[in-house]
Amino acid sequence: MAVQKHKKSRSKRGMRRSHNKLSNNNFLLINKKTGKKYLYHHMTDDGFYKGKQVIDKNHN
Incomplete structure (x- = not known):
């Protein structure tokens, strides 16, 4: 062992460690x-995940 x-x-x-930082635009x-x-x-702001609407944000 060293x-x-x-x-x-x-x-x-x-x-x-300076090169270990990840950039935000890759994701x-x-x-x-x-x-x-x-x-x-992650879900989009309007409630879609993988092209399907998961949550109806307009429905109150």
């Missing part, structure tokens, strides 16, 4: 009916 000889400083740790899809953006595995 054991480090010296403790990594906060600065060096941050430099090592957006566009609704074909409305043209609005939404996340994978």
